[in-house]
Amino acid sequence: MTALTPVLSRFWDEEEPWSLETYRRHDGYRALDKALAMPPDDVIALVKDAGLRGRGGAGFPTGTKWSFIPQDATGAGAKPHYLVVNADESEPGTCKDIPLMLTTPHFLVEGAIIAAYAIRANHAFIYLRGEVVPVLRRLQAAVAEAYAAGYLGRDIGGTGFDLELIVHAGAGAYICGEETALLDSLEGRRGQPRLRPPFPAVAGLYACPTVVNNVESIASVPPVVLGGVDWFKSMGSEKSPGFTLYSLSGHVTTPGQYEAPLGITLRELLSYAGGVRAGHELKFWTPGGSSTPLLTAEHLDIPLDYEGVAGAGSMLGTKALQMFDETTCVVRAVARWTDFYAHESCGKCTPCREGTYWLKQIYHRLENGQGTAEDLGKLLDISDIVLGKSFCALGDGAAMPIQSSLKYFRGEYEAHLNGGCPFDPHASMLVAPEEVDA
Template sequence: MSTPENAPLTPVLTRRWLSPQSWRLETYEKLEGYTAVRKALSASPEQVIQLVKDAGLRGRGGAGFPAGVKWGFMPTGDDKPHYLVINADEGEPGTCKDIPLMMADPHALLEGCIIAAYAMRSHHCFIYIRGEALHPMRRLYAAVREAKQAGYLGHDILGSGFDLEITVHAGAGAYICGEETALLDSLEGRRGQPRLKPPFPAASGLYAAPTTVNNVETIATVPSVINGGSEWFRAMGSEKSPGPKIYSISGHVERPGQYEAPLGTTLRELLELCGGMKDGIPLKFWTPGGSSTPLFTADHLDVPLDFEGAAEAGSMLGTTAVQVFNETVSVPWAAMKWTQFYEHESCGKCTPCREGTFWLAQVLERMVDGRGSEQDIDTLLDVCDNIGGRSFCALGDAAVSPIQSGIKYFRDEFLALCESNRPAQGDGAAESRDPVSQGSDSQAAQPVGAQA
């Protein structure tokens, strides 16, 4: 992938997606597959971790924590088993990058798992995938079988003396299990609820043993880092957020899908890639990283979509789930639909989230139905203040983001709705009490979408 202005984009993560039977081992090996693992196994675990640190690879699951630093937290010289857990529980509304990646190129994930596990001296890796994603789950099962038969998994991998088993585990479709400690509880057979931290997973994670949890896209990027080197990787993206990224673009655009571009790409550039706004209707608002990130408006078209750029503009990069809404959509209606989702998916462990999301949904439903008052706006913000930063995990913060940012940029629309006493017009209707659709499932049918 080249980054100079007006230069063509060369895919890195998605380069195999359009190849015939891209998910098969034979195709993967023809296109430099499993060459990185040979390089990694010939080096020491410390050298592999240092290379990933030097490359500046940051977590692609939303937090953006440096992957090499995270791997370095794994203790050395202890007598406990070490576990690598891959978070493939893609449930954030609008997020649909990991499922197509596992569909089109599962061996890239497996090769990354082998390298990461070797670096952290782990001999068992778990891939936790959401239960509704049946097709990518089957692809992963088949890829694990192929890799094992070819000697890339199991005992004494490629004669290196390193052993690794990979277990693909299906979750039950709970959004809360995207939180790493809730995922670990679910993996152990318990109800998926977040744990109190500390202790952190690196010290006491799966089965109370040292554990590292990484996102699918993060680990699938590792083979490219090993093959290309740190300088090559840093030539893409921005200084503090290097490398390529898969942007999931959905909503009112001509060609929704997965678009690979360097970190720091703007929405204006992404809209050019996907053919612009659908039917030419102007942009009204959008999310840079899924519904849990504060909204942006048309004034933010040129914000660099990397970890620093999104934060400086008042939002978060998140999972780069870019949901685009045109001028026909009511902001209060959209906030209501997202809030209904968070109310439904709250695990109920802590009071701020359990009670707060319920009351937020109630108030928004009343407003959208044309029965609200100006006082309801202050009530919404007050409830948001009592949830944000006070919930047990980040779900509470996620739930208040669209409401707080929606009122920040579109307060007049909330006021007008209260004064008119007419129902808001959303994307087709203003139904109440229906859980919001999850973008990860609705977009999974077109895994390769349009890519650059």
């Protein structure tokens, strides 16, 4: 008996799961036929009633987001509507969207067509991280197959609905994962977050009403439409229904993608993944990538849904479960993440631009044995200045791992004040205590 629920991943092990032929053999584009036979507002209502929540991090209800688009403004002179799929997966530890697009891209293509129909958009964009060239080619091939089969273009299915779907490769910036920075980049400008309001639903791409959704959110739409509300709600928890992809990485026996209902525990997921690597114990983990507060082994049994993880003081985020055993220096791990956020800060706002720079300097001092007791207080003070005061969530992502690691592992930080890191940087093992004292 297994609690895993393969839906998006149910035919990943076939010979060519990315092909249109394989996708059709597994009910591909049947959901599109069903959706095109419904009024657009009914499609939005179906997704809203199912309770599908955004899979990109915030967990905002997808159907509700679609409903923010001014649905009645479609007459002469009305602004066009746009759908933008955020495929700029860039956060350390997050690795669910790229495998999904590489293996079964037609889930995303079909979902984008249904979503565009629902919000009355005739142009849709998939904004992909430009470095992942194999995924770019796979997506472009899938879109070409969909055009050839009549699922894209003019008069789709004889319904009079037209849609042009464009795969756009970004230049490789973490900040472009933030939806308004993504829109600026898509328009050809430097990717930097916009001041809100106005929100994208009112003035997004080209100052027109726009929906920005994550890859997994859009790819989940065809199963929701085809299976129906009751089927989708039969999985997951009351407030977080449905299935999702959990990415297990790090010190785990069998890392990879595990598709399961929302609300499963890490303890149960680890049982399917063979547990933490042999001979070691879990020390800390991230529930949603490097930008979420750390949790420890005492949190193994919390439900991995939006409410359960929030109740433990963290965020489910992108469900990037990174496992770290007792050989890992938590200070070094957070220092590496801090380097990343300092490098990827767009520099638009002072708290993030200056805060991440100085956080990076303090961590380098701690790593090199030059830190002082005051530095630990400075880490918390600067994190507090950055958290909630930055232009976008990049500042929050930089601050939260620092605050949580100091909460759970302050003793390890204090150990760095006596000659540097007590872990051997060249081996996956603790340095003997007598060596630290020396």
